[in-house]
Amino acid sequence: MTYTAWIILTASLVGLSCGLIGVFLILRKMAMMADAISHTVLLGIVVAFIITQELTGVHMLIGAIIAGLLTALFVQWLNSLDVQQEAAIGIVFTTLFAIGVILIEAFVGNAHLDVQHALMGEITFIPWNRITLPIVGSIPKAAAILTLVFFVVLLFIIAFYKEWKITTFDPGLAASVGIPVLFMHYLFMSLVSITTVASFDAVGAIMVVAMLITPAASAYLWTDRLHMMLVISGLFGVASAVIGYFIAAWIDTSISGSMAFATGLIFLASYLLSPKHGLLAKYLKPEETFE
Amino acid sequence: MNEVVLEVKNLTAAYQKNTVLRDVNFQVEAGSLTGIVGPNGAGKSTLIKTMLALHPVLSGEVHFFGSTYKKVKKRIGYVPQRGSVDWDFPTIALDVVMMGLYGQIGWLRRPTKTHQRMAFEALDKMGMADYANRQISQLSGGQQQRVFLARALVQNADIYFMDEPLAGVDAATERAIMKILDELKAAGKTVMVVHHDLQTVADYFDHVLFLNRTVIKHGKTNDVYTEDNIATTYGGSIRLIGGRIGNVVHPVKQ
Numbered sequence: 001m002t003y004t005a006w007i008i009l010t011a012s013l014v015g016l017s018c019g020l021i022g023v024f025l026i027l028r029k030m031a032m033m034a035d036a037i038s039h040t041v042l043l044g045i046v047v048a049f050i051i052t053q054e055l056t057g058v059h060m061l062i063g064a065i066i067a068g069l070l071t072a073l074f075v076q077w078l079n080s081l082d083v084q085q086e087a088a089i090g091i092v093f094t095t096l097f098a099i100g101v102i103l104i105e106a107f108v109g110n111a112h113l114d115v116q117h118a119l120m121g122e123i124t125f126i127p128w129n130r131i132t133l134p135i136v137g138s139i140p141k142a143a144a145i146l147t148l149v150f151f152v153v154l155l156f157i158i159a160f161y162k163e164w165k166i167t168t169f170d171p172g173l174a175a176s177v178g179i180p181v182l183f184m185h186y187l188f189m190s191l192v193s194i195t196t197v198a199s200f201d202a203v204g205a206i207m208v209v210a211m212l213i214t215p216a217a218s219a220y221l222w223t224d225r226l227h228m229m230l231v232i233s234g235l236f237g238v239a240s241a242v243i244g245y246f247i248a249a250w251i252d253t254s255i256s257g258s259m260a261f262a263t264g265l266i267f268l269a270s271y272l273l274s275p276k277h278g279l280l281a282k283y284l285k286p287e288e289t290f291e
Numbered sequence: 292m293n294e295v296v297l298e299v300k301n302l303t304a305a306y307q308k309n310t311v312l313r314d315v316n317f318q319v320e321a322g323s324l325t326g327i328v329g330p331n332g333a334g335k336s337t338l339i340k341t342m343l344a345l346h347p348v349l350s351g352e353v354h355f356f357g358s359t360y361k362k363v364k365k366r367i368g369y370v371p372q373r374g375s376v377d378w379d380f381p382t383i384a385l386d387v388v389m390m391g392l393y394g395q396i397g398w399l400r401r402p403t404k405t406h407q408r409m410a411f412e413a414l415d416k417m418g419m420a421d422y423a424n425r426q427i428s429q430l431s432g433g434q435q436q437r438v439f440l441a442r443a444l445v446q447n448a449d450i451y452f453m454d455e456p457l458a459g460v461d462a463a464t465e466r467a468i469m470k471i472l473d474e475l476k477a478a479g480k481t482v483m484v485v486h487h488d489l490q491t492v493a494d495y496f497d498h499v500l501f502l503n504r505t506v507i508k509h510g511k512t513n514d515v516y517t518e519d520n521i522a523t524t525y526g527g528s529i530r531l532i533g534g535r536i537g538n539v540v541h542p543v544k545q
Contacts, residue, residue, distance in 0.1 A: 027380060082307055159399055166390045169380045172345055176369040177394030177446070224426040226381045 006127040006140050008245050011259060013146035014199040014211055015237025017153050021195045022216030023226075023233045024188060027168045032086060033072070034192060034212045036093035038205045040071045041197045042118050043100035050107055061145070061194050068193025069186060071096060121204030121256045142201045149198040153191055157230070160184070165226060203256040210260035211237060218263075218270040221277045236266050293320040295357075296450055296481050297342075302351035304334070304341040310504075311337045315351070317500060317509045319450075319483065324476045326486040326496035326512075330525050333503040335485045336372065339452045343369055355450065365394065368448030370439050372455050378428050384438045385410055385423040391442040413441040418467050433464030440468055450481040458487055469495060492516060 001009070025034050044067030048059040071092055078088035104118075131141045157164065166174040167184045175181045192212075199208045215236035219229045243266075244259025272279050295318045302315040311334040319325060327335050340346035342353050344360050355363045368391075388410040389402050396402055414423050417437040422430060430438065436456055443451055457465050472495070475482050483500075486492060492499060492512065499516050501507035501524040508520045 027377075029377075162390075162393050162396070162402065163398075165382070165386075166393050169382065169387070170371065170376045170390065172340075172371045172375060173369060173390060173442070174393075175345055176343055176364070176367065177391070178364050179394065220381070224381050224428075225383070229381050 003127050004245075006143060007123055007255065008242055010126050010140060010143045010146060010202050011123060011241035011245060011255070012238045013143065013150055014202045014208070015215065015239070015241040015259075016234045017146065017150045017195045017237075018199060018208065018211035019215040019219075019234040019237030020153055020157060020230055021192055022212040022214075022237075023219065023230050024164060024168060025192065025212055026216045026220060028188075031213050032089050033075070033189070034196075035209050036075070036089045037068045037071055037189070037192050038196050038208050038212070039093050039097040040067045040100070041193055041200065042205060043067050043096045043103070044193075045118075045197065045200070046100045046103045046108060050103065060197055061149075064193045064197030065190050067096065068189050068196070072186060072189040117204070118200070119204050119206050120254070121200065121202055121207060123202045123255045126202060142198075145198050146202070149194050153195060156187070156191055160187075164188075203259060207256040207260040210263045211240065214263035214267050215240060218267045221270045221274040224276065236263070240266055293322055295319065296321045296355065297483075298352075298354045299342065300352045300354075302338075302341060302353060303349040304337055304346055305349055306337070310349075312341065312504060314505050315502075317506050319481060319498075321481055322476060322479050323481055323498045324472060324496050325483045325498040325500055326492050327483060327500045327502055328486055328489065328492060328524070329502035329507075333524075335502055336454050338502060339369070339454055339483070339485065343367065343452065366449040368443045368446040368451040370443045370451065370453040370456055373432065373436050373439060373458070375454075378430075378435060380427065383424050383426055384414060384419065384430065387427060387438050388413055388441045388445055391445040409445050410441070413444040414438070416444060417441045417471065431461070433460040436460050437464055437467060440471060444471070448480070451475065451483070453482065453484045455485050455487060457484075489521065
């Protein structure tokens with residue numbers, strides 16, 4: 001495959017996984033949590049690097065899961081001590097992120113891992129950092145990890161579909177029919193963490209938030225059914241990646257920036273044109289009334 | 292006296308530093324229909340949540356059917372306040388009712404046609420068959436409440452807790468819900484309902500539990516539903532209208 005094809009494929013995998021996870025972030029009203037985890041996984045990556053001196057996939061994924069779970073645990077803990085949810089998230093993620101930054105500068109000082117890279121990603125280098133796998137042969141490492149993460153996310157969403165649905169819609173009922181609400185919460189946080197860390201190389205900590213939140217928020221405007229929202233959100237994620245790449249190629253600018261910008265364009269289009277909740281539809285026909 | 296199905300002993304619960312419930316004691320008999328009444332902030336919702344382990348118990352005990360909540364979870368149904376969920380969630384009425392069955396369906400299994408039929412029958416019972424495929428945000432408040440009731444019905448529990456099912460609903464929904472409550476009672480089920488309308492308490496419930504941080508009075512409606520007990524519970528803040536007990540105005544959400 002060509003250099004361009006690998007970049008588009010990698011970015012599309014980011015869009016797809018983030019699009020799926022994003023649906024539950026939006027519906028669980030946890031958009032801020034995505035922002036937090038996208039920063040704290042940096043700490044996980046740095047610690048994994050310091051311990052193993054490697055930046056390979058599996059260590060990074062484990063480090064990210066631990067960092068993500070710690071974030072969720074600390075937020076929950078502060079919250080139980082009477083600190084507001086939003087404030088708790090702000091305190092935890094800035095502190096953990098800061099520790100990550102300090103550790104990078106103090107112990108790592110390596111060309112492969114710097115703060116700039118962590119924040120903005122470096123998708124242009126992805127096609128050169130390759131790994132050789134059986135059957136498929138030599139492919140970019142990031143694409144391999146993202147494929148793995150995508151299948152993990154898909155598997156968990158399908159396997160626990162009804163549990164995600166009920167714990168998201170009505171956690172009180174879920175608990176009362178015997179579904180472990182807190183366990184599902186931490187499982188979900190783990191999925192957010194691995195999706196984020198796998199997307200990290202491609203788009204960085206700031207852009208991954210755009211990929212997590214915006215396609216799902218756009219999809220919410222087009223449908224009233226959960227499974228359709230998942231499909232549409234995934235497609236919007238992929239579309240953002242492709243459109244973003246061509247914007248970047250056209251005006252010769254940052255690829256990850258353009259992709260995040262493309263998610264915004266899709267949201268704007270959805271907001272204006274969606275048949276159900278769009279501005280245009282509301283203008284053309286008056287609000288439906290109850291009978 | 293019937294079998295005691297629920298026994299609460301010295302129950303205390305708090306929100307952060309504020310004790311909301313202290314030393315709550317009562318027993319409920321099988322087949323009774325109890326109205327829980329009390330002013331705003333009396334701890335009515337907290338009482339239900341604490342009994343169902345959705346809110347931590349500071350001290351005291353709750354026994355269902357002589358056993359712990361965990362062991363008999365499947366025999367207990369819960370209808371939360373309508374305002375406790377986001378009705379913009381992307382799903383339809385039938386799906387919400389089916390959620391009542393998710394505990395029985397079990398891990399890694401999908402709802403089958405049988406589950407769908409059960410959910411549909413419950414909706415039909417609440418007069419909502421025509422709205423089965425309606426997006427839930429497109430339902431009126433009363434219809435949403437009926438969906439919640441249908442969801443409780445499919446659980447086929449033996450004891451039900453309902454948090455303000457009659458708050459802010461239309462007259463038709465109120466009638467439909469009361470008909471179902473009477474049917475549940477006739478079938479030997481036990482029902483406890485947080486209720487806000489003092490005018491209808493005597494018509495609707497055979498037992499009353501007056502609550503204001505603790506149990507003020509609990510017993511058969513005929514025996515305990517007196518002006519004295521109401522005045523004690525509400526701190527004398529009620530008005531008497533034409534000899535009948537006046538309505539204490541509550542906002543729908545607490």
